[in-house]
Amino acid sequence: MSVEGCLACDASAGRIAVPGGMIAETVHWHADHCIGPFGVGAVVVKTKEHVEDLWRLPDGAAEELGPFLRRISGAIVDGLGAERAYLTMWVDKPPLHVHMVVYPRWPSDEKRGWDLDRERWAGGPPPAAEAAEAAARLRDFLRHP
Numbered sequence: 001m002s003v004e005g006c007l008a009c010d011a012s013a014g015r016i017a018v019p020g021g022m023i024a025e026t027v028h029w030h031a032d033h034c035i036g037p038f039g040v041g042a043v044v045v046k047t048k049e050h051v052e053d054l055w056r057l058p059d060g061a062a063e064e065l066g067p068f069l070r071r072i073s074g075a076i077v078d079g080l081g082a083e084r085a086y087l088t089m090w091v092d093k094p095p096l097h098v099h100m101v102v103y104p105r106w107p108s109d110e111k112r113g114w115d116l117d118r119e120r121w122a123g124g125p126p127p128a129a130e131a132a133e134a135a136a137r138l139r140d141f142l143r144h145p
């Protein structure tokens with residue numbers, strides 16, 4: 001069920017613009033470019049339904065999660081040229097969707113781990129046009145890996 005006023009639902013339903021549109025989906029999961037400060041090529045993987053906690057995932061969503069994260073992280077590395085794909089998750093603001101951010105660490109990034117996260121957060125969200133271009137490349141790679 002899509003709830004108006006929920007950022008995740010509004011983004012999935014197209015009520016708010018997400019750079020480049022949907023990247024990929026499964027029965028239970030939706031992936032689009034992150035609008036937060038994780039850099040160009042960062043992907044939000046979120047449940048289509050409201051699910052409050054990882055341990056409350058329906059069986060079908062739990063079964064799809066590993067393969068979907070594998071595909072998305074592979075697209076970030078092999079499709080965009082990242083050196084590593086990082087993963088983070090928090091669910092802390094209602095209405096709640098379990099969501100994860102899979103994001104690139106580029107060969108040119110000098111920082112690693114939390115130091116890179118702090119640098120990205122200080123820089124703010126990536127330029128929308130660059131994010132949209134990355135979303136298109138990810139979508140194309142996932143269609144033709």
Ligand SMILES: [Zn+2]
Pocket residue numbers: 002003006007008009010049050095096097
């Ligand atoms: Zn929602």
